Amino acid sequence: MPELPDLECYLLALRRMIDGQRLENITIRSPFVLRTFDPPIDALIGLPVEGISRQGKRIIWQFPDELYLVVHLMIAGRFHWRKGAATAKGKNDLAAFRFAEGTLLLTEASQKKRASLHVYRGLANVEAQDRGGLEPLNCTLSQFEEALQRENHTLKRSLADPRLFSGIGNAYSDEILHAARLSRSSGLCV
Known part of the structure; x- marks a missing residue:
């Protein structure tokens, strides 16, 4: 399960790969993974990633206009970077985020699909999800x-x-x- 050390490694890698990059396309392959509908996830397409942070076990991508994508990997969720335009087509592929230099796949190797994506407008909505634990x-x-x-x-x-x-x-x-x-x-x- 991705926990604090794993998540910190993900943050370093994601900052190197996608921070400042424009999100060109999103493919949601599994309907259960997206847990919010307003704002729609398509609102992130064409926007640059302005920052990447962590809240507990959630990874937060910040976009312009106070838009945030919050990813919770849960027990078996993982990110995989593929150079170029890759597609989400494997049985464990939940979503694909395409950038100019590559595609970030969100996968989950579990029968119980628990990983989740949430799109929020406003930092207050993101902070409302914080469980309050000490860093x-x-x-x-x-x-x-x-x-x-x-x-x-x-x-x-x-x-x-x-x-x-x-x-x-x-x-x-x-x-x-x-x-x-x-x-x-x-x-x-x-």
């Missing part, structure tokens, strides 16, 4: 401790709770606990 890469030790002790959960559940920590999920909470030599079921002593 682990931008916090102090005392802020981290406070968030960790806010709820009476096991360490694993606290680390994976998007209301407490942004971008950490099941897989990396296990990695964190393993590196700290702690049990997955360790309780918090509050």
